[in-house]
Amino acid sequence: MEINIAAVSFLMTLANCFLLCLNCSDVCGIDGWRLHSINASKSRHSARRHNIPTLSCKKLMEAFPLDEVDGNYVRTVKRCVFSESPPTPLKSPLKLAAVSKEVLESILDLDVPISLFEDFVLYFSGGKLFPGSVPLSHRYGGHQFGYWAGQLGDGRAHLLGEYTNRKGDVWELQLKGSGKTPYSRSGDGRAVVRSSVREFLCSEAMHHLGVPTSRAASLIVSEEPVWRDPFYNGSVQKERGAVVLRLARSWFRIGSLEILTRSGELDLLRKVLDFVIEEHFTSIKTNDPDKYVTWFSTVVNETAHLIAQWMSVGFAHGVGNTDNFSLLSITIDYGPFGFMEAYNPSFVPNTSDDEGRYSIGAQANVGLFNLEKLLEALYPVLNSDQQSWAKHILKGYPQIYQRRFQELFKAKLGLEGEEEDDDDGYLIAFLLKMMEDASADFTMTFRQLSEVSALQLHSRSISKTMWALQELSMHEYFPEWVNMYLPRLQRAQRSDEARQHRMRGVNPRYVLRNWMAESAIQKAENDDFSEVRLLQEVLARPYTEQHRAEERDYASPPPHWARGLKVSCSS
Ligand SMILES: *[C@@H]1O[C@H](CO)[C@@H](O)[C@H](O)[C@H]1NC(C)=O
Ligand SMILES: *[C@@H]1O[C@H](CO)[C@@H](O)[C@H](O)[C@H]1NC(C)=O
Ligand SMILES: *[C@@H]1O[C@H](CO)[C@@H](O)[C@H](O)[C@H]1NC(C)=O
Numbered sequence: 001m002e003i004n005i006a007a008v009s010f011l012m013t014l015a016n017c018f019l020l021c022l023n024c025s026d027v028c029g030i031d032g033w034r035l036h037s038i039n040a041s042k043s044r045h046s047a048r049r050h051n052i053p054t055l056s057c058k059k060l061m062e063a064f065p066l067d068e069v070d071g072n073y074v075r076t077v078k079r080c081v082f083s084e085s086p087p088t089p090l091k092s093p094l095k096l097a098a099v100s101k102e103v104l105e106s107i108l109d110l111d112v113p114i115s116l117f118e119d120f121v122l123y124f125s126g127g128k129l130f131p132g133s134v135p136l137s138h139r140y141g142g143h144q145f146g147y148w149a150g151q152l153g154d155g156r157a158h159l160l161g162e163y164t165n166r167k168g169d170v171w172e173l174q175l176k177g178s179g180k181t182p183y184s185r186s187g188d189g190r191a192v193v194r195s196s197v198r199e200f201l202c203s204e205a206m207h208h209l210g211v212p213t214s215r216a217a218s219l220i221v222s223e224e225p226v227w228r229d230p231f232y233n234g235s236v237q238k239e240r241g242a243v244v245l246r247l248a249r250s251w252f253r254i255g256s257l258e259i260l261t262r263s264g265e266l267d268l269l270r271k272v273l274d275f276v277i278e279e280h281f282t283s284i285k286t287n288d289p290d291k292y293v294t295w296f297s298t299v300v301n302e303t304a305h306l307i308a309q310w311m312s313v314g315f316a317h318g319v320g321n322t323d324n325f326s327l328l329s330i331t332i333d334y335g336p337f338g339f340m341e342a343y344n345p346s347f348v349p350n351t352s353d354d355e356g357r358y359s360i361g362a363q364a365n366v367g368l369f370n371l372e373k374l375l376e377a378l379y380p381v382l383n384s385d386q387q388s389w390a391k392h393i394l395k396g397y398p399q400i401y402q403r404r405f406q407e408l409f410k411a412k413l414g415l416e417g418e419e420e421d422d423d424d425g426y427l428i429a430f431l432l433k434m435m436e437d438a439s440a441d442f443t444m445t446f447r448q449l450s451e452v453s454a455l456q457l458h459s460r461s462i463s464k465t466m467w468a469l470q471e472l473s474m475h476e477y478f479p480e481w482v483n484m485y486l487p488r489l490q491r492a493q494r495s496d497e498a499r500q501h502r503m504r505g506v507n508p509r510y511v512l513r514n515w516m517a518e519s520a521i522q523k524a525e526n527d528d529f530s531e532v533r534l535l536q537e538v539l540a541r542p543y544t545e546q547h548r549a550e551e552r553d554y555a556s557p558p559p560h561w562a563r564g565l566k567v568s569c570s571s
């Protein structure tokens with residue numbers, strides 16, 4: 001590949017950028033949808049009749065000792081993995097703000113009209129227990145912002161039990177915002193409407209983007225007063241409590257193991273590891289003497305893959321503490337996350353994270369840090385050979401990440417074949433550097449590269465509707481880049497339409513931008529959930545252009561009012 005000499009100084013900074021990036025409902029589409037207040041006089045229908053899912057906590061309760069201390073008060077908990085802890089019902093009237101039709105139907109085996117059943121909001125908010133449920137809160141610890149934070153645990157979440165669906169898949173149902181537990185510390189056990197709307201929308205949106213994630217079945221809003229200081233500046237406001245029913249194959253985190261190692265409860269540590277491996281990593285043999293190392297290697301691989309996927313959609317998690325990192329390498333705990341708009345490796349979604357510890361460009365390294373903490377937690381159950389082996393495995397993490405990052409970005413650029421990997425890496429880094437210089441919109445630059453024709457790129461006739469790409473094309477080295485990109489595409493000898501089609505399938509047109517979430521939240525605060533549901537519907541098909549989304553300017557430049565938007569981080 002020929003490199004223009006004039007571009008050399010530009011390339012010096014390019015290396016830097018490359019390091020930063022690489023180091024390291026479907027809603028209720030049903031008609032006549034209405035909101036429900038609880039009406040006790042109507043709740044004669046039995047759970048059985050409506051096929052309310054029957055849960056089981058047997059497996060967890062048989063596998064692990066429960067907290068010996070009774071009572072739902074805050075305390076230091078020892079020698080257990082779970083404490084029994086009942087949800088505290090929220091103040092009525094409760095309103096069903098949204099449900100995920102896909103989760104109800106394909107995971108919980110329910111027909112969506114079930115949500116019209118009066119008791120639905122009670123079951124899905126903790127007001128009534130699902131048959132078979134024994135609510136548990138999980139004891140875990142974690143490293144927060146780089147330091148060991150001791151006991152954390154489910155401070156406002158209740159694991160209701162496992163559901164085994166028709167397909168034989170097992171899912172753990174969990175309520176978030178359902179009241180105090182022994183792990184609440186100084187918290188009130190509640191979640192407010194705005195943070196719940198964000199979690200509900202984003203976890204489903206991530207699923208539809210193809211990123212491994214926890215899921216959300218329902219969003220229920222109450223009249224429970226909840227006091228929050230949303231900007232941590234002393235302005236306490238009265239907000240309302242809300243509950244999300246979320247699902248994952250498992251809610252175990254890195255911090256689930258760390259706390260057991262730290263407190264020397266090694267028998268329990270082995271029990272949790274054996275349970276996780278047996279239930280969720282079935283290809284690992286339970287009698288394999290090296291099973292913990294093999295398992296660690298799988299987690300290293302999958303965490304690297306997950307973070308590369310976050311990067312490929314411009315997702316910044318915001319609080320990558322070890323208690324927010326799943327042992328199954330799925331995205332969990334949606335707090336102050338954000339989708340990057342103007343490309344900037346230092347983008348931080350948490351407005352109080354001044355140091356940028358959890359900036360988008362730092363995520364690969366955060367993953368590595370967290371895996372180091374996982375390895376520390378495993379140390380006592382590994383012999384010295386296994387310890388060195390595991391360390392060696394961890395050294396491979398940057399490479400796994402980089403390889404996956406490059407694969408994903410090659411696909412985003414429509415590049416096929418492996419023979420030109422080095423040049424492709426250069427092409428990707430070059431583009432990202434220009435995007436950084438130009439503050440180009442991350443999502444729409446890639447999307448519009450999927451929509452523009454090679455001919456238009458060649459003649460630089462990029463229309464105004466391709467706003468992100470048009471802006472980028474003003475960059476002084478853009479022609480240089482196009483002169484490398486187009487011949488590379490042509491060498492693949494496939495039609496331009498096929499390239500566009502392929503690229504449109506991996507470059508979303510719609511992501512949950514903060515301003516979109518904020519606009520829906522403002523309405524939701526006034527009990528108007530129409531925009532929550534619209535976003536849910538749009539984000540269920542992020543790769544498909546949709547009339548209603550275009551009408552709302554979801555693929556347009558962010559509105560002026562969104563520029564200074566500060567997203568509140570308390571939740
Ligand atoms: C509850 O249902 C009864 C009987 O259908 C009805 O008369 C009453 O108005 C309802 N109450 C509310 C708050 O919807
Ligand atoms: C706190 O921050 C918010 C948002 O920036 C602002 O509206 C509010 O006035 C601030 N309150 C105080 C006491 O500074
Ligand atoms: C790494 O994880 C990815 C994503 O789950 C998977 O597709 C791939 O096969 C794994 N690779 C190895 C070597 O286990």
Ligand SMILES: *[C@@H]1O[C@H](CO)[C@@H](O)[C@H](O)[C@H]1NC(C)=O
Pocket residue numbers: 144145319321323324333334335336
């Ligand atoms: C993630 O980490 C933070 C800080 O460690 C913790 O307080 C919180 O419970 C976790 N979840 C979310 C959504 O922030």
Ligand SMILES: *[C@@H]1O[C@H](CO)[C@@H](O)[C@H](O)[C@H]1NC(C)=O
Pocket residue numbers: 145318319335336350351352353354569570
């Ligand atoms: C945001 O960052 C600040 C500073 O590191 C931290 O204290 C705060 O807990 C973070 N917010 C959340 C929700 O984790």
